[in-house]
Amino acid sequence: MNTYSSIYAVVQQIPVGRVATYGQIATLANLHGKARLVGYALYRVVDGSSIPWHRVINAQGKVSESPFRNGSDDLQRSLLEAEGVEFNHAGHINLRQYQWQPDLAQFFPDESRI
């Protein structure tokens, strides 16, 4: 289980109709503060894998994408809207409403008993 495997494992936990932020994924993957690695990991994985990468957005509730990847902003947005996630006038997602709230005990069993 390497760094990226952890990230992918977490991303795959995101349920349909929910989104998670890079920072959140990083924390759940035991990489708190290393959100960049999450973005980098997802950048490499969009390779025909089954990772729901479109459910990962930045902390501002907005979709980010690399200019090097075929205008995926519309694609990602479409995929999310198809799952019931709504965007406001500014293209933002209401995190309060759609952010995934995982069972922390599943990721940090040791800390859950504190």
Added chain:
DNA sequence: GCCATGACGGAGC
């Protein structure tokens, strides 16, 4: 092996 870069985040101004 060194340097630049990158789907981010948070602090500072």
Added chain:
DNA sequence: TGCTCCGCCATGG
């Protein structure tokens, strides 16, 4: 509210 800078670390040239 919005922009800039710094930290983090894996990857590619």
